[in-house]
Amino acid sequence: MKPIYLEMNYFGPHAHSEIDFRALDEAPLFLISGDTGAGKSTIFDAMTYALFDKTTGDREAREMRSQFAQPDQRTEVTFYFEQGNFLYKVQRCPEQEVFKKRGVGTKTEKSQASLAIVDRVFGTEQASLATKPVDVASEIYGLLNLSAEQFKKIILLPQNDFSRFLKSATNEKEEILKKIFGTAIFTTFSEEVRNQYTKNNQENAALDSILQSQYSSSVWTEEEAKALEECPDKEKFEKATEFLEQKQMQESKARDLAKIVQHQVETVDKAYEDALLLEQEFLEAEKTQKEYQEKIAEQAALYEQQKEDYEARSWAQQFKDILRDLEKVEKELEANQVREADYRSKAEQEQKILGEVKKREQDLDQKVSEFEEKGKGIEELTRTITQAEQAEKLIRQKKDLEKKIVHLQLKQSETDVPLKEAQVKLDQLQKEILDESILQEEKDALSRLKLDFHQKLSPLAEYLERLKQEKQVAQKELNFAEENITTLQQDFMLKQESYQEKRKLRQSLMIAQLQKELEDGLPCKVCGATEHPLSHVELDVSYDDLKAAMQQVDEAQEAFAAAEERQEKAQSELEMAQKQAAEKAETLQEMEQKFDQAYSQFCQAHEGSFPKVFSHQELNIIFQAREDSYRQKSTAQKERSLEKEKLSVLVENLEAERQGLFQESDKVKAQLETVAQSLAEFGQLQPSQALKEQKAILRQEVDNYYTECQEVREKIIALEKRYAEQKAKHEERLMRIEEQKLKLQEGQRIIQNALAAPNAWANDLVTLKNWLTEDKLPEISKFINTYELEEKRLNRALAKYEEKLSGKQRPDLTELREEKQALNERYSQAQKTVIELSNTRQQLETTVAKIEQILETQGKAADKAREMTKLYNAIAGKTGDKLKLETFVVQHYLEKVLIYANQHFINQLSNNRYRFELAKESANKRRDHGLDISIYDNETGASRSSNTLSGGETFIAALSIALALSEVVQNSTQGVQIEALFVDEGFGSLDQETLQKAMTALEQIGENRLVGLISHVEEMKDSIAQQLRVEKVGDGRSQVKLFSK
Helix, strand or coil: CCCEECCCCCCCCCCEEEEEEHCCCCCCCEEEEEECCHHHHHHHHHHHHHHHCCCCCCCCCCEEEECCCCCCCEEECCCCCCCCEEEEEEEECCEEEEECCCCCCCCEECCEEEEEEEEECCEEEEEEECHHHHHHHHHHHHCCCCHHHHHHHHHHHHHHHHHHHHHCCCHHHHCCCCCCCCHHHHHHHHHHHHHHHHHHHHHHHHHHHHHHHCCCCCCCCCCHHHHHHHHHHHHHHHHHHHHHHHHHHHHHHHHHHHHHHHHHHHHHHHHHHHHHHHHHHHHHHHHHHHHHHHHHHHHHHHHHHHHHHHHHHHHHHHHHHHHHHHHHHHHHHHHHHHHHHHHHHHHHHCCCCCCHHHHHHHHHHHHHHHHHHHHHHHHHHHHHHHHHHHHHHHHHHHHHHHHHHHHHHHHHHHHHHHHHHHHHHHHHHHCCCCCCCHHHHHHHHHHHHHHHHHHHHHHHHHHHHHHHHHHHHHHHHHHHHHHHHHHHHHHHHHHHHHHHHHHHHHHHHHHHHHHHHHHCCCCCCCCCCCCCCCCCCCCCCCCCHHHHHHHHHHHHHHHHHHHHHHHHHHHHHHHHHHHHHHHHHHHHHHHHHHHHHHHHHHHHCCCCCCCCCCCHHHHHHHHHHHHHHHHHHHHHHHHHHHHHHHHHHHHHHHHHHHHHHHHHHHHHHHHHHHHHHHHCCCCCCCHHHHHHHHHHHHHHHHHHHHHHHHHHHHHHHHHHHHHHHHHHHHHHHHHHHHHHHHHHHHHHHHHHHHHCCCCCCCCCCHHHHHHHHHHHHHHHHHHHHHHHHHHHHHHHHHHHHHHHCCCCCCCCHHHHHHHHHHHHHHHHHHHHHHHHHHHHHHHHHHHHHHHHHHHHHHHHHHHHHHEEEEEEEHHHCCCCCCCCHHHCCCCHHHHHHEEEHHHHHHHHHCCEEEEEEEEECCCCCCCCCCCCEEEEECCCEEEEEHHHHHHHHHHHHHHHHHHEEEEEEEHHHHCCCEEEEHHHHHHCCCCCCHHHHHHHHHHHHHCCCCEECCCCHHHHHCCCCCEEEEEEEEEEEEEEEEEEC
């Protein structure tokens, strides 16, 4: 994956910033600089957000919206990147507040995202891959096979962090590597084991605490608690069981005593209850005697009086119906006499009105013949009115038809003009519309052109570009090898001269030493001569001088041999570089010829003019122009076809309308001729309205006459009926009056005879009526019945109590009550003692059961706790190697990183001097170890701590680990190759020589990928040609400027 173009709108401090990474690909390195807080890291936030909807820090995506952004200013990131043979465009907008489209105020707009394949930056979309944030995330993962965290670790290397990482302790490295390689499952397992181990210890301590609290519980007496405290732990449970058994025996004895007292209480309670019942009977007898005196003896005189009054009133009841009937007859007689007079008066009035109405009937019968003639005149007028209305209707139809003919003629003339205009336009469009086959051929040609380009030319062009880059790399490696061989040759010559000089010096010293040892007459140890002419020359040569010279010769010889070996190796590398450069040049030449041939065939196979020399940009312009031309023609064709269809429909509608007008005009003319003929058949007639008025006058007169005749006849019938009814009612009332007078006389005779009888209780009518009106019989009867029933009930009760209490003595309740109370108090005290002993026994049983349960639990948990302790010690690094499980797992990943760094980076950057290895043991003998990094020095043949490296060596080592970690993370995820790398800081502490060395190393890396350096170092600003500067412009805003020196 290679970044191509990035655009940020209202993202962080960037109101609108664009970065074209293609312009930074001309040199191996480019610099990103700017003030602190200007927004350098926001660039990486934008790329990470566009791809994964996350930032490189802890901030959420919606928090990246610029603080100065207004609701009408949209926060958006657009990122173009290459992957394989395609250019992708991803756009994202976070959740943000924007103006409402309708009304006032703002609304929260949800996050949006899209992913598409495009032909170029700002070019045409060739395929839409996703239009929703969740779908974009899925597609990006499918393309890159990387998560957001992995992408950040691969593309952005914080150099200072890796310098600290190199020298950090094992526990610090462990935390970093756990996050990078996702070994949280082992951390979780270790935490669970540690928690379970702690939990077991806490549970055991808690059980011990609970056990001791049970032995010291307040349920034990002071003596029992003291005995348990002094008793050994192994015997405490038996002692507690013994105390429980003692409490159980005490409770049993107390329960037996309580049962004896309870039997005594029950005996006294029975005697007391019997005494209460007897006392109640004595009280009931006294109450009954008192009630008899009040209700019977004292009410006897009133009872006799009420019996006599009851007999008199009962005698009066036989005359109640007779008196009531007499009163009723008297009232009815008065009412009938009034009604009889009213009926007689109404009958006389009805007879008078009937005579007057019969007189009017005779007058009307004399006018019958006159109104029969008027009826015949009405029938004649009806026939004449019908003919007049038909004639008037025909006249109206004639006028309407004449107007309609004129209207149709006008519409015909109005239709002719638009019909001719539409036909002219239709003919013109028919000429302008292209043949569909021509457009289809142009479309097919364009598709073949793009298909051939993407399938044939584009892969070859990419391969050719990659060969050119490889040739440049090979040429740079050759140049480096040539420079290196020249330097090594010079070094070899110097080492050779030094060796020869040291050798000559050693020889001269050896000769001087031998000369010094010569003696006359003795043979020379070298030549065997016995004469020594120069032996008299004294030279000041000591054995130490000779030894130092010999050591210098040995050192010079070793340096000479090492230089010779390096020269031979460099010569071999030079020959290899020359061979690779020649092979790359030959392959490139063959590929260029093949590409030129393919491009020539491409130009010949397709119509149109193409650039003589292949240019991806010019071809894209040609493709775009052809696409635009086809699109314009296609759009114009569709518009003309649509206009043609509309005009065709308009012409058909206008012709149909014109034909319909002709047909309707002929039809109306025929109707007009028919109406004129029908109208000629009628002569001269009066207007129908005048005839109708005459008819209405006659009709009113005739209707009034016949209506009055009918009303008179109906009135005579009604009057005769009412007269007969009134006469019948009058006669009926006279008969009722006579009958009522006879009934009244008979009733009065019966009452007078009863009052005059010797056994009568009253002699006057007023007293009789009063007795009947008061109606006191129910009240008197109730009193008499109640008195007699109470007398019988009380007599029986008195006899009963006299029989029951005969020979019995009244009991002394006070003495019995005192005895009962004393026994109850004694029983309560015994019961209280039982309850107290029972509660204490239950508490002791619960306590002893808990103690037994705790002891059983402790026994079961002992084996489990021992196994857990072994597992915890192994995981926590408390065994022999003192290596924790988490450290062991992370150590595996760190070894992979160090191996990769040794194979690809550290050897090259240190001229084959250093390589990484894991320290076999901690330098300070601390328990947490296993991730300490040592440096093996090839020159000394020994390992040493990374803390002994100089500043420049530390930078190179940290850079090697950072690059290796990026590659290992990428390879472990099986993700795509990320052709970009950004190194953050770490350059400020380097001297000039080390900085230059680091720059050279980074330039070598930059040959195969886009490398950006984030730094404030002025020397780098002066030495790196391509730069991105992030500058603050005020109000929290920043801008990005790209320039080359």
